[in-house]
Amino acid sequence: MTRVRAIRVGVAFALAMTALLLPLRGQGTQAATEALLQKAHALEVRGRLDMAAQSWQQVLLADPNNTEALGGLARSAKASGNAALANTYLDRLRAINPKDPGIARAAAVEAKENQDAALLQASKYAQAGQYAQAMGVYRKVFGATPPPGDWSLAYYETEAATEEGRPHAIAGLRSMAEKYPSEPRYQIALGRILTYNPKTRVEGRRILARFPADTHASDAIRQSLIWDAPNPASGPEIRAYLTKHSDPQLEQLLRDQPKAPVRAARQPRQAGEDSVVAARAEVGPPAPRTSATSAHGQAIEEAYRALNAKHIEDAEQRFRDILAEDPEDARAMAGMGYIRMGQSNFGGALSFLEQAKQDGAHDPGLEPAINTARFWFTMGEGAAALNENDLPTAEQRYQSALAMRPTSPEALEGLGGTLLKAQQPQAAIEVYEHYVRVKPASPTPWRGLFLSEFGAGSAPQALLTERRIPPAVRAQLMRDPDFLRTLASAYSAVGRDAEAQRVLQAALELPFPADAATLKIGTQLQYASLLQAANHLDQADGLYRQILAADPANSAAWQGMVRVQHAMKQDAQAVQTLQSMPPNVYEAAMRDVGFQTTVAAIYQEGNKPEIAQQILEHAVSQQTSANQKPSVSLELQLAGIYLSRNLPQRAFPIYRQVITDDPNRPDAWKGLLSVLHSSGRDGDALAQAQQIPQPVRSQLESDVEYLQTMGAVYNSLGQPREAMVFINRVQQHFAARHAAAPSDVDIQDAWLLFNGSNDAGLYRQLMLLGGRPDLTDEQRRTVQTIWTNWAVRRANQDAAAGDSKRSLSILNAAAKAFPENPGVLRALASGYARSGLPKQAVAIFRAQDMSAATAPDYKAAVGAALAAGDTKSAETWLRFGLDAYPRDAQLLLLAAKFEQARGNSSRAADFFHASLAALPASDPGSELANELNQPVLAAKLPSSTQSQDLATLLGAPATTDLDPNSGVPPARPY
Numbered sequence: 012m013t014r015v016r017a018i019r020v021g022v023a024f025a026l027a028m029t030a031l032l033l034p035l036r037g038q039g040t041q042a043a044t045e046a047l048l049q050k051a052h053a054l055e056v057r058g059r060l061d062m063a064a065q066s067w068q069q070v071l072l073a074d075p076n077n078t079e080a081l082g083g084l085a086r087s088a089k090a091s092g093n094a095a096l097a098n099t100y101l102d103r104l105r106a107i108n109p110k111d112p113g114i115a116r117a118a119a120v121e122a123k124e125n126q127d128a129a130l131l132q133a134s135k136y137a138q139a140g141q142y143a144q145a146m147g148v149y150r151k152v153f154g155a156t157p158p159p160g161d162w163s164l165a166y167y168e169t170e171a172a173t174e175e176g177r178p179h180a181i182a183g184l185r186s187m188a189e190k191y192p193s194e195p196r197y198q199i200a201l202g203r204i205l206t207y208n209p210k211t212r213v214e215g216r217r218i219l220a221r222f223p224a225d226t227h228a229s230d231a232i233r234q235s236l237i238w239d240a241p242n243p244a245s246g247p248e249i250r251a252y253l254t255k256h257s258d259p260q261l262e263q264l265l266r267d268q269p270k271a272p273v274r275a276a277r278q279p280r281q282a283g284e285d286s287v288v289a290a291r292a293e294v295g296p297p298a299p300r301t302s303a304t305s306a307h308g309q310a311i312e313e314a315y316r317a318l319n320a321k322h323i324e325d326a327e328q329r330f331r332d333i334l335a336e337d338p339e340d341a342r343a344m345a346g347m348g349y350i351r352m353g354q355s356n357f358g359g360a361l362s363f364l365e366q367a368k369q370d371g372a373h374d375p376g377l378e379p380a381i382n383t384a385r386f387w388f389t390m391g392e393g394a395a396a397l398n399e400n401d402l403p404t405a406e407q408r409y410q411s412a413l414a415m416r417p418t419s420p421e422a423l424e425g426l427g428g429t430l431l432k433a434q435q436p437q438a439a440i441e442v443y444e445h446y447v448r449v450k451p452a453s454p455t456p457w458r459g460l461f462l463s464e465f466g467a468g469s470a471p472q473a474l475l476t477e478r479r480i481p482p483a484v485r486a487q488l489m490r491d492p493d494f495l496r497t498l499a500s501a502y503s504a505v506g507r508d509a510e511a512q513r514v515l516q517a518a519l520e521l522p523f524p525a526d527a528a529t530l531k532i533g534t535q536l537q538y539a540s541l542l543q544a545a546n547h548l549d550q551a552d553g554l555y556r557q558i559l560a561a562d563p564a565n566s567a568a569w570q571g572m573v574r575v576q577h578a579m580k581q582d583a584q585a586v587q588t589l590q591s592m593p594p595n596v597y598e599a600a601m602r603d604v605g606f607q608t609t610v611a612a613i614y615q616e617g618n619k620p621e622i623a624q625q626i627l628e629h630a631v632s633q634q635t636s637a638n639q640k641p642s643v644s645l646e647l648q649l650a651g652i653y654l655s656r657n658l659p660q661r662a663f664p665i666y667r668q669v670i671t672d673d674p675n676r677p678d679a680w681k682g683l684l685s686v687l688h689s690s691g692r693d694g695d696a697l698a699q700a701q702q703i704p705q706p707v708r709s710q711l712e713s714d715v716e717y718l719q720t721m722g723a724v725y726n727s728l729g730q731p732r733e734a735m736v737f738i739n740r741v742q743q744h745f746a747a748r749h750a751a752a753p754s755d756v757d758i759q760d761a762w763l764l765f766n767g768s769n770d771a772g773l774y775r776q777l778m779l780l781g782g783r784p785d786l787t788d789e790q791r792r793t794v795q796t797i798w799t800n801w802a803v804r805r806a807n808q809d810a811a812a813g814d815s816k817r818s819l820s821i822l823n824a825a826a827k828a829f830p831e832n833p834g835v836l837r838a839l840a841s842g843y844a845r846s847g848l849p850k851q852a853v854a855i856f857r858a859q860d861m862s863a864a865t866a867p868d869y870k871a872a873v874g875a876a877l878a879a880g881d882t883k884s885a886e887t888w889l890r891f892g893l894d895a896y897p898r899d900a901q902l903l904l905l906a907a908k909f910e911q912a913r914g915n916s917s918r919a920a921d922f923f924h925a926s927l928a929a930l931p932a933s934d935p936g937s938e939l940a941n942e943l944n945q946p947v948l949a950a951k952l953p954s955s956t957q958s959q960d961l962a963t964l965l966g967a968p969a970t971t972d973l974d975p976n977s978g979v980p981p982a983r984p985y
Contacts, residue, residue, distance in 0.1 A: 082113020134636045142172040171204040206235035240264035259359040266338035341372035357388035400602035402433040434604045434642030436466030454487045470504035492537045496544040506713045659690045693727040731767035803842030849878035866896045900929040
């Protein structure tokens with residue numbers, strides 16, 4: 012049925028896509044195909060292979076032999092782990108062109124996990140200027156054709172740094188630019204590389220000029236003009252550039268170009284005059300020289316008087332006139348530097364002031380001015396990088412500024428804010444602690460310290476810091492929406508929910524205007540964030556939309572709307588919002604680690620964990636490539652995805668490293684215990700739980716997931732009493748909130764009751780689960796497994812008591828209740844065998860697919876076949892079982908008994924010795940995990956009569972007949 016439905020859906024999809032493409036037939040088909048390929052490329056570059064695949068599918072409907080679409084779909088299938096589908100596309104691609112580069116690119120996707128370390132090393136080589144070594148790694152990974160996107164840019168730009176590789180890089184970028192004209196990064200990279208060679212520099216500038224709004228293109232043009240500045244022929248281009256950009260360095264270079272007529276009109280200086288002027292400049296203005304010199308000195312004095320009187324425009328014009336007459340006048344150069352300082356153009360100021368110093372100016376204020384300009388220029392670079400979400404660069408620039416002025420509040424604030432935005436709260440704590448010592452009466456450092464400690468996972472420490480804040484500062488912070496929102500979260504994290512609600516309510520009662528439209532956008536963003544924290548999600552969503560209507564490029568509003576939609580469980584709508592973001596806004600937002608984690612969570616909730624994993628792995632790679640330590644929250648989220656995808660071997664080292672670095676992370680301890688439990692290492696989990704620091708343990712005691720995990724650990728270790736303590740606390744947690752416990756909690760409770768042989772409690776719990784409409788198919792199958800295990804145990808008890816009739820009745824009722832659950836039926840077959848009915852057990856096992864059964868199933872099947880005298884079936888199941896579990900001691904022992912029954916004593920002895928060598932026997936908990944992990948058909952509800960038969964039989968005491976008038980209610984035990 013599922014397959015038929017899938018085929019119908021596929022046909023419907025194909026028909027729909029065909030209908031969409033019909034208008035594009037004829038002359039427009041090629042244009043439509045190119046547009047779809049361009050769209051797919053843009054999506055692939057952004058890491059959205061799932062969406063790119065949809066465009067490639069549309070291309071194939073119009074052009075079934077399109078090699079680019081076939082290669083793209085092969086890469087998409089490989090990335091999602093569907094090797095069979097990938098091979099199908101690759102076979103079609105090979106049939107068209109066995110040498111198509113898409114084949115190698117798809118193979119590279121398959122080896123992606125093994126490439127990460129190599130590509131990281133290549134990036135480090137390139138950053139260190141070891142371009143040849145970097146290219147050696149790149150060529151080993153990608154060959155001569157890198158994949159589109161970030162890696163192709165890194166590949167070709169690194170290759171262009173070597174003389175021998177530059178022609179190949181230029182050719183590659185030309186090809187990419189022609190193939191993907193809508194992606195400007197290829198053209199900008201090509202233009203920049205062309206400017207490296209004087210012969211191609213003009214062409215490079217012509218390409219770069221097509222992107223006047225791109226800072227990388229503008230910077231490359233500027234640099235190329237600096238290289239050409241000594242050539243007088245470059246004058247017109249430099250002047251054209253200066254009409255659109257204020258650039259003191261280029262202005263100076265332009266003035267330095269030969270100006271024969273101007274210099275001819277100047278009065279020649281007397282011999283030795285330069286040294287005299289330079290010497291006098293140290294102690295004051297130069298003395299009059301000649302009449303021309305006196306006029307020149309007077310002009311400088313007047314320019315400085317205008318500057319000191321704050322007549323900036325007049326002073327600037329005067330200094331310009333002086334420099335037009337004498338481009339080497341150091342005092343005029345310094346004056347222009349002071350003007351640029353007053354205009355907050357610190358880059359221009361630095362250029363003029365350093366040139367003035369180089370030309371011999373000795374003004375006592377010059378050196379401090381240079382240091383000030385350098386500091387604020389560096390701060391400006393940090394702020395620009397932070398605004399563009401280029402967090403590694405921002406951190407580097409703020410660190411440099413702090414090295415110049417270690418007690419600068421502005422540098423400390425910039426660095427701390429960058430670290431917080433990069434989700435590096437542990438590193439931010441140290442910065443803000445320093446900041447608090449520098450300005451203890453300012454709210455900014457206290458706010459940053461509080462946010463950092465909470466972000467580092469230490470809510471108790473953050474609350475202690477909040478108590479240390481001076482009263483006057485605290486009064487200011489209590490009017491800060493972001494501070495109040497975080498304070499409420501900290502209270503909630505330590506179980507003080509009433510105080511959390513009180514703080515949120517106080518925040519919402521802040522004097523915001525009733526009409527949000529009258530607020531400034533920054534205030535609107537704060538208010539929207541606060542509404543989200545208070546769970547007023549509809550209002551927050553509306554406010555974000557209002558902001559975007561006024562400012563469609565507001566990245567913070569886009570991010571906020573996506574977060575609100577995710578909080579509202581509208582992940583499909585959130586994905587549509589992501590697709591609606593302007594490309595430049597999306598690109599900038601996806602450099603924000605916090606937003607990357609939100610997008611990953613959206614895809615994870617949308618049952619696309621592979622995409623979430625790719626996003627987070629890319630984020631970790633970005634931070635590592637920038638020589639940053641990946642943020643702890645990012646790593647923990649990635650570890651959680653590994654755990655959900657049954658990759659505990661990849662999650663374990665992350666949790667272990669986080670705990671090693673910071674043993675006070677409750678979320679890391681919780682994740683570590685989950686990994687150990689899911690891997691069947693419950694003994695290790697219990698041992699690790701004893702190592703949790705007491706403050707962390709106290710915090711975890713109120714965490715429902717931790718309590719559930721510990722309950723499961725004790726249960727798996729055969730300690731149901733200890734397990735029940737934890738599960739009871741979980742139930743109490745939900746009861747205190749007047750909420751029903753999640754179904755998985757009730758299921759875990761049922762397992763505990765079963766393992767504790769509390770039949771009366773188990774009956775009530777299973778009946779409760781039978782009435783829950785929210786069970787998933789997997790949960791329903793688990794409930795069926797509990798019923799079946801209980802049925803088998805009761806049947807064995809009755810058989811042992813001599814009541815074989817009742818034993819058979821229970822097993823038959825269970826078989827009728829769950830006829831389409833193979834796992835249940837195999838468990839029942841084991842019950843029949845243990846109840847002395849091996850032939851019935853063999854009949855059930857024969858009807859099942861035993862090619863991939865569990866070890867307990869094989870042992871039960873072989874034992875039943877031997878007991879029934881069915882040596883042929885026993886031999887078949889032994890062969891399958893030993894092939895799958897060659898070190899299972901009990902299977903080897905059964906093989907010895909089988910050979911002995913056939914009279915082959917030698918082989919029986921070999922198997923017997925192998926069985927002894929394989930002891931101890933496998934852990935029953937692991938076998939149970941294997942049993943529950945077996946794929947089974949979707950659970951189907953049996954008839955009410957079959958339900959009541961099983962529930963009635965199990966609800967009665969063992970070895971007694973059930974009174975039909977006992978008042979047992981009709982049952983739906985599953």
